[in-house]
Amino acid sequence: MHDRRPVPPAQPSHRPLSRSLLSARKFALMASVVAGLGAGAYGLGHSHGSFDLLGTPAQAQQVGANVHAAQQPVGFADIVDKVKSSVISVKVNIADKMARNEDREDFSLPPGSPMERFFRRFGGEMPPGMRGHRGGGMITGQGSGFFISADGYAVTNNHVVEGADKVEVTTDDGKTYKAKVIGNDPRTDLALIKVEGGSSFPYAKLSEGKPRIGDWVLAVGNPFGLGGTVTAGIVSAMGRDIGNGPYDDFIQIDAPVNKGNSGGPAFNTAGEVVGVNTAIYSPSGGSIGIAFSIPANTVKAVVEQLKDKGSVSRGWIGVQVQPVTPEIADSLGLKKAEGALVAEPQSNGPAAKAGIESGDVITAVDGTPVKDARELARTIGAFAPGHSVKLTVVHKGKDRELTLTLGELPNKIEASNTDRGDRGGSSSGLDLPKLGLTVAPASAVAGAGKEGVVVTDVDPKSAAADRGFKEGDVILEVAGKNVSSPSEVRDALASARSDNKNSVLMRVRSGGSSRFVAVPIAKS
Template structure:
């Protein structure tokens, strides 16, 4: 019998080197392809659909269809030629740097935080980055064409008061320009570039950006060929304390110095806003900027082109926000609407029957969120238009119809009482209202205080009144809707409020020529 160990051994069959089974090949190809795709942010390209399940194939197809292009080169190439550098020259005697067109006192925290940006040295250095040399002040900013015949948009603070305006286009050519009109309230200006008729121009967007949308800030700050930064829309309707028409788009992007007046583009290449300010606690960009919405730009530019100025609707009231305390005092469920502090004599609102203490909560049947929204809504309407106002008057809803007047271009604002020995609040006389932390005297007994109400002669710095901004010289006209002439009148209204189990009482206060409402806690009797 043959011993198996003596049989000749047959060597095992070896696979040729470099060859894999089809199954292993498909698996390894998928893995390798997936790793490569992940490195470049692409969908995974399989070797062949024969090795992919139908479900996986559909997923990969969907991913490829929704992918967005990487980078903004195509958009920038299309829109950048419409952006210009704007240079101004002003002859003036005053050569010191000034910030007169800014809403904040020089050196104040707000002035440091919210800065205009535009100029050779950026901000500080005056409006539009202006600098004084002898009797010549120069400034630099950006802008963009809105029509082929040379109309362009920039900021008011870039060209305000300019004697000479020059623009440099993206291809390096320089042209003279003239200012067609400016609007300080929105910080917009329209200029007309001379010497051309076929300029590349940008389109103002008809829509509103969404929070999270991409945005490109493009400028040509120094005529060096332009600058582009990218970011996202992080908020709309921002109020930075610039004025009653604040309605800025906040974009989180490192907007460069000199971009003031330049456009902010969406990914369709349309202008969603005009860059006007940056948040700058350090003096440079920290990546937060503010743009004027395209809807506002359209409205203002159309009027500037037509007549060189902007007309706004006006109802003639002093208004203030409805705080939660004020809402509680008025018995409102929500802190919404605009509280009328005082209607102007013979103004449209007064003629229609609106009174102090009324709350305007609708315009043409559309809800009014707050006082600033009311100001923007009315300001965006044409003088002479007939409108309906929804008003809450002493707890009852009513609708009033009125014709809008025209907002005055400038208002004379008196400073109020003089700081002298005969003025209110300086003689120390009066009766105490301890619950409010006040000492008051009849207004008619104090020189310069007028004939109505009681004047505040002393304020407890630790009291509720001081916390809410009341000061010596303010005149209390009403408490809980009732006129007051003595300290006893105030005490009586406080007692009534306590009996009604109210936590606070609404008082109307006059400071100089302005009136406002303040909600004060009733306190214990």
């Protein structure tokens, strides 16, 4: 082993500099410039026609050392010490009514059950340990959560505790407590639970502001049942829509998040909760660096209502809406592809009573522009039922303003009685080759009703197929005109071409809902 003795620090000197020392001072000068960029000053002097570093060689070496130290990653230990004790592991037991074979150790989760949705949300197979106890008829699952008050209120995901018969939490110091579900909100996937048996729990603070893309975040949770685990990453994106519902507004982070992290917090470097980890994108079932968190401002608004009354009430106008695509905007003569297109107002809903019709585009609420359908849903949902709002609507190419009183969003969406059964009985129809569709009057197709024309065949290589048309869809309107026969469809298309339209807007009923589809039309 070599004897490495400390090198004595260089002493101030006014002697001529050697070549090696000149090199050292040149390096120190570069380091000083780098340091100066951060400090706002360079510390350069002028001597004999060339720039030089003010100070001694020892000071130059110290500057270089400081820059080197500044380049080292700063740890998160102090932040973790501050916040980790507020995070809990959540364990749930759910009675499995499907488990009747006492000799069976493993069983699949019933489709649509809370725990099946829990694991589908995180992808992959049901992990070891998620098994029914022999003869017990119970399923156990684990997630995460965090205290938001000293008296034991804690936040987790709805899909972690939904349908649970028993909820237990384990704190960072290893103690286990019983908990009860105070309220839940499936639309945002949040739940509020109350931990029993304590009054001085360490708790986390919800952030008042929004994080920025590139900010550090720490995810703390219970991945794979391992207990308090910390991972770090950055905010990758904001406002993500993952198809979970109209209130999707997720923060995307790249901190590793896995099964069991669900319901746990994502902290900023100030130790505040910026989001609740709820989902990951994962082809493999494990983390690939794409996770999604519910923003703190959403958590705060939902938790306040859950604590107050155990559920969430949202304003409701009673419309099916969809985004305005560039093709739809062109079909409607709109200057911008913005706003929310009303596919169908619900009968006797606030919008229908106020005079809103299919094909209208809602562009503003109380004077504030509406970017898209999701923003409209979030804006209206933030108001309490009974609140009066003024909507700006484009109706047949003209702006108009309507005032309506919001209803209350139903907790459960009732399925429409639109199952028309067997659509067989008549396969004859008129070909629309330029669209790739074959259609027939609804009255000629068994079970299709009397309105519109039914799609009886779709060319898989056509523009219509690319836009989601399928056999059995019912075309109700073409270019704003009701249609009940193939000839009316053809006439409406011809009229749109003569008006130099690039695409035609069709209102289509598919299953239990309606939507508008912009289909390009040939000029010749």
